[in-house]
Amino acid sequence: MTAEQVDVVIVGAGFSGLAAARRLTAQGHSVIVLEGRDRVGGRSWTGEIAGVPLDLGASFVGPTQDAVLALAAEMDCPTTPTFHHGKNVINWRGRTRSYRGTIPKMSPVVLADLARLRVQLDRLGRGIPVDQPWTAPDAARLDAMSLRDWMSSKRATRSTMDLMSITARVVWGADIGSISALHAALYIKAAGGLDRLLDVSGGAQQDRFLDGTQQIAQRVADELGDRVRLSRVVKQINRDERGVLVRCADAPADANTGTDADTDDDGHIRASTAILAIPPQHRAGIDFSPALPPEHQRLTRCWPQGRLSKAFAVYEYPFWRTDGLSGEGVSDTGPVLITFDMSPSAAGPGVLLGFVDPAHFDDEEPRVRRERTLAGFARLFGERARHPVDYLDQRWGAEEFAPGGPTAAVPAGSWTGVGPWLRKPLGPIFWAGTETSDVWPGYLDGAVRAGHRAADEVSAWLARPV
Numbered sequence: 001m002t003a004e005q006v007d008v009v010i011v012g013a014g015f016s017g018l019a020a021a022r023r024l025t026a027q028g029h030s031v032i033v034l035e036g037r038d039r040v041g042g043r044s045w046t047g048e049i050a051g052v053p054l055d056l057g058a059s060f061v062g063p064t065q066d067a068v069l070a071l072a073a074e075m076d077c078p079t080t081p082t083f084h085h086g087k088n089v090i091n092w093r094g095r096t097r098s099y100r101g102t103i104p105k106m107s108p109v110v111l112a113d114l115a116r117l118r119v120q121l122d123r124l125g126r127g128i129p130v131d132q133p134w135t136a137p138d139a140a141r142l143d144a145m146s147l148r149d150w151m152s153s154k155r156a157t158r159s160t161m162d163l164m165s166i167t168a169r170v171v172w173g174a175d176i177g178s179i180s181a182l183h184a185a186l187y188i189k190a191a192g193g194l195d196r197l198l199d200v201s202g203g204a205q206q207d208r209f210l211d212g213t214q215q216i217a218q219r220v221a222d223e224l225g226d227r228v229r230l231s232r233v234v235k236q237i238n239r240d241e242r243g244v245l246v247r248c249a250d251a252p253a254d255a256n257t258g259t260d261a262d263t264d265d266d267g268h269i270r271a272s273t274a275i276l277a278i279p280p281q282h283r284a285g286i287d288f289s290p291a292l293p294p295e296h297q298r299l300t301r302c303w304p305q306g307r308l309s310k311a312f313a314v315y316e317y318p319f320w321r322t323d324g325l326s327g328e329g330v331s332d333t334g335p336v337l338i339t340f341d342m343s344p345s346a347a348g349p350g351v352l353l354g355f356v357d358p359a360h361f362d363d364e365e366p367r368v369r370r371e372r373t374l375a376g377f378a379r380l381f382g383e384r385a386r387h388p389v390d391y392l393d394q395r396w397g398a399e400e401f402a403p404g405g406p407t408a409a410v411p412a413g414s415w416t417g418v419g420p421w422l423r424k425p426l427g428p429i430f431w432a433g434t435e436t437s438d439v440w441p442g443y444l445d446g447a448v449r450a451g452h453r454a455a456d457e458v459s460a461w462l463a464r465p466v
């Protein structure tokens, strides 16, 4: 079989791979994007219930996320503010109460402790260079401990620990004990601070895309036309003095159902360079020849993906609004951890989104998952929440192909161990994906920025004198 020949082969048609492809194509380079799933968007995937488009993965966008906002504007995908009026609710230690603002109503001792820890977490990032965190003066000490260890060392109260644990499960898809303190501080700094990361007004949850985030990816893919190849799982990358030879296997008809990919070799592509726009963990699914250097191999194990699920219940109208509630809620009971109102309008339908802890959820059958989610919604918004007209959930950790999300849950020792290799090019191979961004890593914005950065690196490589 004759190999197709292009300047750049890009692995992954998430926001990062598509942004890289768009930039390189505009610069006149020939590009092919290979995507293992049967759809573009990656961790951005928009479903629909009751005629309402619902983001099963990435959903929100906020100030300073300029790269994704610019891309969305070019693709003519408008945003709408996240509904944020009225009181929020918290289900804590068996009681449900309402409160206003980002900080839940708790005892004055806990509130003071929370405020103190928030300031200290922000301060922790000050000395950390986001592009080289392993060079920070305190890097070795901070990377030797988990976020839990660091909070204990600051004598955080149990309630502060528990609230931060809920936050971590939603932000990283992992517990505070599984995240390096250096990574947490870096991640918060790269987002512009803890308020920017967690808030609705002025923060990362301020807006969402009217018709869902996947539409942005789909429109970029439409622009790229037959350069984007779906259901093509990259299995092998050989590199030599001419560049790379990439071999694929056909993915199953619906890669989201998770059946194993067909291993029949289905053609190969020769390219001068490759961009891998996939999470670091998933680099391990590709057979490299010659083999990746040991640091790159360790990196795939040091950057495991977190696990987070999302559940939606649809009601005739957003009944909680008539009770003066915003639909934003927090619970320490689980599996529903944090909720938002995703209703298209006050007239209806009403849509509650729950970020759901995968433990005691992902392995359950659909009926049990639905019951547990609705029980969680009912604890926050009352018994009416038990009777939706429709229900949908998405378990990112249970995906068989390219599982996990929202992003990598980077444990202690990773940054100081193998951080320098995260995006260090390997001859003609370049690395993108949101995890490699030093601004808004873990977000759509970081994905776009990383795609642009990798595209620029590739352009420079292609233009080098040989």
Ligand SMILES: Cc1cc2nc3c(=O)[nH]c(=O)nc-3n(C[C@H](O)[C@H](O)[C@H](O)COP(=O)(O)OP(=O)(O)OC[C@H]3O[C@@H](n4cnc5c(N)ncnc54)[C@H](O)[C@@H]3O)c2cc1C
Binding pocket: 011, 012, 013, 014, 015, 016, 017, 034, 035, 036, 037, 040, 041, 042, 043, 044, 056, 057, 058, 059, 060, 061, 232, 233, 234, 235, 277, 278, 279, 282, 285, 286, 308, 309, 310, 396, 401, 402, 404, 405, 406, 407, 432, 433, 434, 435, 441, 442, 443, 444, 445, 447
């Ligand atoms: C539940 C959840 C909620 C989130 N909420 C938000 C939010 O509100 N706002 C926000 O900004 N971000 C959010 N995110 C994070 C956001 O989705 C990601 O940061 C972003 O989509 C990552 O884009 P990417 O292109 O780097 O990677 P991905 O989207 O993961 O794209 C990588 C692509 O590569 C493909 N692939 C992997 N291996 C191979 C292979 N061997 N061969 C071929 N293809 C391969 C995958 O199928 C995938 O399509 C959320 C994520 C999740 C899961």
